[in-house]
Amino acid sequence: MSDQWPKIYVPVCSLKPDSGNCFAAFRNWYHVKGVCKEFIYGGCGGNRNNFQTREECERKCVVCNLPSETGPCRMRLERWFYDNGVCKKFVYGGCAGNDNRFETLNACQRACTIERRYP
Incomplete structure (x- = not known):
């Protein structure tokens, strides 16, 4: 990929399930419309909307779909x-809230999107 092409961030959890290009039969999980569902993964290739457990899928994808939540405390943290x-x-107020909260833009993008470069 060329560094001169613009970056586009694609939501990981909205990618269509992709069983890959190998022929194993692993029962993995993908996210669609707020829920994690099982699918058969071939063992290689595919995309990042592919998790070994339901818990891993929910931790990644359900968190990225939560609303922002300031919490009850009164600090003013960006x-x-x-x-x-x-x-x-x-x-962010500094306490409580939910897990859709990241200290940096980069951390948010790493958690909830994949970076692609397109001409």
């Missing part, structure tokens, strides 16, 4: 949350 295809800033 944080990032994932919202409908893009990471956005919000003010």
Whole structure:
């Protein structure tokens, strides 16, 4: 991939399930519309919407679909949350809230998207 092409961040959890190009038969999990579902993975290739356990799928994909949540405390910490295809800033109070909360834009993008470069 060329570094001169623009970066496009693709939501990991909205990728269509891809069984890959090998012929094993692993029962893996993918995310679609707020739930994690089982599918047969061939063992190689495919994409990142592919998890070995339901728990791993939910931890990654359900978290990225939670709303931003400031929490009850009154600190004013700049944080990032994932919202409908893009990471956005919000003010976090410093306690409670939910796990759709990242310290940096980069951390949010790593958790909830994949980077691709297109001409």
